[in-house]
Amino acid sequence: MKNEFVTLNHIQTHVITYGDPFNCNGKDVIVCITGNPGIPDFYIEFADELHKSTGLPLCIIGHAGHDVVPDEASSILKGQEHLFDLDGQIKHKLQLIDSYVDKQSKLHLIGHSIGSWLILELLKDNENLTMRLKSVNLLFPTLQKMAETRNGKFLNGFLRNLHNFVLLLFVLVHLLPSVIVKFLIAIYLKVYALPSHYSEYILKFLNPNVGEKVLFLAYNEMDRVKSLNVEAINKIKHLTNVIYSKTDNWAPISYMEDLYKYQPELTMKQVDIDHAFVLKSSETTAEMVMQFIKTKL
Template identity: 35%
Template sequence: MAHKEGWVVVNQVPTRVQTWGGWIEDPLPDGDSVIVCIPGNPGLTSFYRTFLASLHQHLGIPVWICCQAGHELPPPSTHLKCPTNPALYTTAAQATHKAAFLQQYLPANRKLYLIGHSLGAKLVSELLRNELIARHTQKCYLLMPTLERIAETPNGRFLTGILDCFMTVIIFFAWIFSLFPDVCREFLIGCWFFLSRQHRVDQGCMEATCHLTKPRQLRSIFTLALNEMKFIKELDMQVLNAHCPKLKVYFARKDGWAPLTYMESLKKAKPDIDVTVLGEQFQHAFVLDNPEEMADILAQEIKKERVK
C-alpha cells in the first residue's frame, strides 16, 4: 500500500505522522503486526522516510512514525496550532506523547515492533513502563541508543557548551537563513551535505533539514536537547531487568552520542542483553548515509523474530 502522511493531535500537540502499508485511522490490512519508529532529536519524520519505506518493502508490515512533539509545525491549511506550554515538550513529555499515540491508534489485536533511534531508544524504554504497551510489544530495536549519561558523552559536552553560550545567536542566524528563498536554502544545504559527507542525501533528509533550520523548530530541538542532558542519567535497570529479552541493541563503532564505552557499561549491567556493533560505515545519523542498509539488517532480524 502507498505511503501516506498527515496530521493528528496527540497529547494536545499537532503531530505529523507518516505511514507505509495503511493510514493509522484506516482498517489495517490482513496480518497481526505493526512497526512503529520513534525518532531521535531532531525528531522530524522525513529524515526516516527512505529507511522506513525500505523496511516496509522488505517486510510488507504496516510501518508508522510520528514526529517528536513540537519538532514539526502544521501547515496553515490544517488550522492546527502548537500549544506554547513548555511542559508538553520535555523528554518526559515526549515519552507521554508516544504512549498517547500508541494508545490512540494501535489496534488491540496487533503485535508491536518498536524501533527507537538515539533519543527514541530512551523513549522506547520509557514506553515499556506502560503495562499495556509492553504486553503488545514483541521486540524493541534500539539504534545508536542514548540510554545513559548523555551529558557526559563527547557530543553532549560539546553541544551543552555551545548552546549555553550561543543558542540565541544560532537561532538569530537561522532566522536570517529562513528569509532566503527556498531554492537558495535547499542549494546551500545540499552543498553542505555534499562537502561534509561526500555524497548527496535523499529528498526526505533535505526536506527535514530545511524545516529544522527554521527558528521555532530549532529552538524546540535545542531546548529538548538540553533537557535530555538532565533527564538521561543512569541506566534504567527496572526496564532492563523486566524486558531484557525484548531488546536488541545496535551501536556504531564511532559515535559521539552513544560511544562503545556505554555499550560495555550496558553489557556489564546486563550481561545477557543482545548487543551488536555495526560495521564501520554506520554512523549515529545513519539515516543520512545508510538508511537502506540499516533497513536490510532490521528486516532480517524482524523476519527471524516473527517465525519464533
C-alpha cells in the same frame, strides 16, 4: 506511504505510515520513534526498506514540535513547555500507540538515539504496552550519561551558552530569500554526498519554530538522561536488539559495555555506521533490524 497529521498530547503531529497500522485487523505493527531532530521524513528510506522486507504495517513518529504543521498553536513553546520536553514526548508517543495503532496488534518498537530512551521510559510504567511487545530494536541508543559524551559536552558547555545567538541564526536564515537558502543547502548536500531531496527535510529543520524545539529537547536530554533504566531493560531482555556504532560521539562503545554488564542477555552488535544512520546507511540498518524482527514473528 502516507503522510498524516494527527493530534497527540495536544500537538498536531506529522506521522508517516505504510500499510494501515491504525486499522490492520490485528496484524503486527512496527512503530519507529526518531532521534533528535525528530523529523520523520529523514527515516523514509529506512522505513521503505523495512516495510518492503517485512510486509508489516509501519508508522514513523518524530517528536512534538519538530515539524512544520498547519496548526499554528502547535508551534508555540512559551507556556507549553511541558508538551515539548521529554515527559511530554513520552505522553505524545503513548497516545499514538494507545489511541491510533490497531489495538489488536502486537508491536515491534524501533527507537533511534533518544527514541530508544523514550521506549524504555514508555515500558517502565505501562504493563499493557509491555504485554503487546514482540520485539524492540534500540539503534545507536542514548540511554545514559548524555552530558558526559563528546557531543554532550559540546552541546552543554558551548552551544547552550550561545542559545539566543543560535536562535537568531535560525531567524536570519528564515529571512533570507528561499533561492539563496536552497543554494546553500545544495552545496552542503553535494559536499557530504547526500541525496538532493534531503533539501526539503533540512528546510524543515531550519524553520525557527522547529529549531527552537530541537534545542529545547536537546537541553532537556542533557539534564535528564543520566542513568540506565535497568527496570525497563530487564523487562525486555529477551526481545531486544541493540546496535552501537564503533565511532559514536553520542553513545560511545564504553556505554555498550556498561549495558552488557547490567544485562548480558540482550542481543548486541557493533557496526561501522554513523550515529545519524538515516543519512547514508538506511538500507544496511534496515536489513539488520528486519533480520531481528523476523526472529520474533
